[in-house]
Amino acid sequence: MSAESLRDLWLTYQSTVAFIGLNGLLALSVYTTLSCGQLSLAQAGFMALGAYASAVLTLHTQAPFPLVLLAGAAAPALVAIPLGLPVLRLKGVFLAIATIGFGEVIRIFFVNLDFTNGALGLVAIPQRTGLPVIYAALGGALFVLWRIRGSRAGYALEAIREDEPAARTMGIDASAYKLSMLVLGAALAGLAGALDAHFNFMVAPSNYSFGRVVDMLVYAVVGGTTVFYGPVLGAAFLTLLPEVLREVGSRVGLQPGPLRLFVNGLVLLLVILFLPNGIASLPGRLRRRRAGAHAA
Amino acid sequence: MGQQIVNGLFLGSIYALFALGYTLVFGVLDILNLAHQAVFMLCAYVALLLVLHLHLPMFVAFPVAVAAGGLVGLAVERIAFRPLRGRSDSNISGLISSIAMATILEALALQLFGPDVERFPFGVVPDRTLHLGDAVVSELQVVIIAIALGMLAVLTFVLKRTVLGRRIRAVAESPTAARVLGVNVDRVIAASFFVSSALGAAAGVLFGLAFNSVSPDMGRTVELKGLAVIILGGMGSMPGAAIAGFALGLLEVFTVAKLGSSYRDAVAFGVLFLVLVFRPRGLLGAAALREA
Numbered sequence: 149m150s151a152e153s154l155r156d157l158w159l160t161y162q163s164t165v166a167f168i169g170l171n172g173l174l175a176l177s178v179y180t181t182l183s184c185g186q187l188s189l190a191q192a193g194f195m196a197l198g199a200y201a202s203a204v205l206t207l208h209t210q211a212p213f214p215l216v217l218l219a220g221a222a223a224p225a226l227v228a229i230p231l232g233l234p235v236l237r238l239k240g241v242f243l244a245i246a247t248i249g250f251g252e253v254i255r256i257f258f259v260n261l262d263f264t265n266g267a268l269g270l271v272a273i274p275q276r277t278g279l280p281v282i283y284a285a286l287g288g289a290l291f292v293l294w295r296i297r298g299s300r301a302g303y304a305l306e307a308i309r310e311d312e313p314a315a316r317t318m319g320i321d322a323s324a325y326k327l328s329m330l331v332l333g334a335a336l337a338g339l340a341g342a343l344d345a346h347f348n349f350m351v352a353p354s355n356y357s358f359g360r361v362v363d364m365l366v367y368a369v370v371g372g373t374t375v376f377y378g379p380v381l382g383a384a385f386l387t388l389l390p391e392v393l394r395e396v397g398s399r400v401g402l403q404p405g406p407l408r409l410f411v412n413g414l415v416l417l418l419v420i421l422f423l424p425n426g427i428a429s430l431p432g433r434l435r436r437r438r439a440g441a442h443a444a
Numbered sequence: 445m446g447q448q449i450v451n452g453l454f455l456g457s458i459y460a461l462f463a464l465g466y467t468l469v470f471g472v473l474d475i476l477n478l479a480h481q482a483v484f485m486l487c488a489y490v491a492l493l494l495v496l497h498l499h500l501p502m503f504v505a506f507p508v509a510v511a512a513g514g515l516v517g518l519a520v521e522r523i524a525f526r527p528l529r530g531r532s533d534s535n536i537s538g539l540i541s542s543i544a545m546a547t548i549l550e551a552l553a554l555q556l557f558g559p560d561v562e563r564f565p566f567g568v569v570p571d572r573t574l575h576l577g578d579a580v581v582s583e584l585q586v587v588i589i590a591i592a593l594g595m596l597a598v599l600t601f602v603l604k605r606t607v608l609g610r611r612i613r614a615v616a617e618s619p620t621a622a623r624v625l626g627v628n629v630d631r632v633i634a635a636s637f638f639v640s641s642a643l644g645a646a647a648g649v650l651f652g653l654a655f656n657s658v659s660p661d662m663g664r665t666v667e668l669k670g671l672a673v674i675i676l677g678g679m680g681s682m683p684g685a686a687i688a689g690f691a692l693g694l695l696e697v698f699t700v701a702k703l704g705s706s707y708r709d710a711v712a713f714g715v716l717f718l719v720l721v722f723r724p725r726g727l728l729g730a731a732a733l734r735e736a
Contacts, residue, residue, distance in 0.1 A: 187536055187539070234721045235720070235721065238720060238724060240535055240536060241470075241474075241475075241476045241535055241536075241539060241679075242675075242679075242720060242724060244476070244536075244539065245476070245671050245675060245716070245720070246716070246717065246720040246721075248668065248671060249668075249671070249672070249713040249716040249717050249720070250713075250717065252668055252709070252713045253710060253713045253714070253717065256706075256707075256709050256710045256713070257710075259706065260706050260707065260710075357664075358664065358667075358668065359664070362543055362547070365540065365543070366543075366544075366547075369540055402555060403554075403555065405554060405559075406551045406552075406554035406555035407551070407555075408551075409547055409548075409550060409551035409554065410547075410548055410551035410552070410555070412547055413544045413545070413546070413547030413548035413550075413551060414544070414548060416540065416541075416543070416544035416547065417523070417524065417541055417544035417545065417548065420528070420537050420540050420541045420544065421524075421527050421528070421541065424531075424537065
């Protein structure tokens with residue numbers, strides 16, 4: 149393969165590689181709250197807050213990019229505290245519904261905010277996000293989550309996920325841990341939103357609809373939510389899959405949009421039915437099966 | 445004023461039908477079926493296609509679409525819910541698998557019908573109007589409110605007075621106890637999915653007629669409104685869902701009249717949020733929040 153065609157290939161897939169990183173961050177933001185057994189579907193709202201905060205800073209001030217990113221992560225994290233205090237008392241499906249409601253309220257707020265052009269959103273945001281920044285952010289997030297695992301806090305989170313009343317009896321401050329993970333997840337979603345805004349040139353309320361959260365959840369669940377790197381695997385798999393399928397689909401006359409949706413849904417269904425711990429658990433399963441075959 | 449009450453009841457009757465389907469399944473299984481909105485959308489298309497291509501009158505197309513909705517509901521239960529039964533995290537994994545089913549059905553609709561809004565042909569929707577005091581009421585509004593109230597009455601009768609209804613209530617109370625008493629739990633759950641999805645289908649066809657628009661994403665907004673309704677009414681409470689459906693319809697119409705249309709959707713979520721924070725059991729829900 150010549151250098152020229154390699155470069156063409158890179159140019160074609162550069163944005164796909166960037167989206168893998170961004171989607172990985174978003175999937176991790178869902179994972180952080182799931183890691184203590186809480187399903188929060190407010191992540192698109194958090195992402196919107198981060199994206200808008202950073203875009204406004206860039207467009208209206210001379211703030212340097214690192215500061216802009218910091219603000220993008222901090223804004224939703226600050227909102228997550230007053231949200232989490234009452235809402236995290238809810239459990240399971242009720243928490244999921246409350247957070248869906250919150251995400252929609254944020255979206256409707258931006259639709260009605262004249263300062264950010266309402267439903268049209270902000271455009272012509274300078275492109276400042278590159279692959280190094282995205283992957284540095286992803287690497288940083290993975291590092292933090294890796295360090296948490298196996299630490300005192302990591303065991304506390306696992307205990308809360310398995311049995312919250314028992315964890316409380318053991319003296320674990322479940323409320324504080326749940327709130328911290330919600331705040332961390334909000335910060336990750338906001339960071340991804342800020343990076344995304346400075347990669348795609350624009351932010352608009354329609355980017356942060358309920359469908360967006362569903363995408364994030366699909367990445368996390370398909371990748372596996374019992375280990376910290378699972379969500380990133382899921383994001384990579386499901387971001388690459390449509391690229392591969394586009395070729396196949398165009399030959400049999402299927403449009404890429406519905407095909408991507410269909411495959412997302414099908415993969416999610418198959419994983420939840422047959423591989424509840426996600427793709428990340430696949431190697432272990434295969435190893436066990438082979439060991440079983442040897443024994444027999 | 446009178447006009448707004450009529451409009452609110454009209455919108456509310458569709459919300460109530462939709463939310464009753466949600467709450468029926470939640471009451472029986474403790475699982476939120478997020479594929480409900482896809483059934484709602486799909487059956488609006490079924491009615492539309494029957495009218496467009498087979499030239500059936502609406503009063504034939506409507507029951508066919510409702511029955512089709514029930515069958516889709518049976519399929520959803522079989523594929524996405526039954527295999528998960530007995531798993532310890534079944535309420536979260538069920539939620540996720542129902543999202544998967546919704547995505548698949550929505551993708552099918554997009555592929556088959558395209559993303560554009562389709563409309564019923566002229567003449568299918570009655571356009572005569574009546575004057576009721578100072579309110580102008582269209583014939584369509586009257587018919588929709590009547591159908592919704594009629595279905596509510598039938599549903600109440602089925603749940604309170606028939607064998608199936610008693611079995612559904614028994615399974616909702618305790619699946620184990622119902623099984624011990626000889627109830628075929630799997631069959632009762634399938635039946636409640638059939639009824640629930642038929643209600644969702646009816647809401648879908650009526651919604652499509654009411655706004656004369658059918659599109660693959662029409663279920664999305666109604667889905668979120670439906671969540672607000674079942675939370676306001678109290679999870680699993682059928683009368684609660686019906687009352688809350690009408691209440692939300694009225695509230696939205698009055699918000700549009702007083703504050704402007706862009707805040708309409710915020711009302712539902714404002715209500716949802718306040719109820720969850722201050723009175724999680726809703727208007728008529730069971731006393732204690734279930735450990736879930």
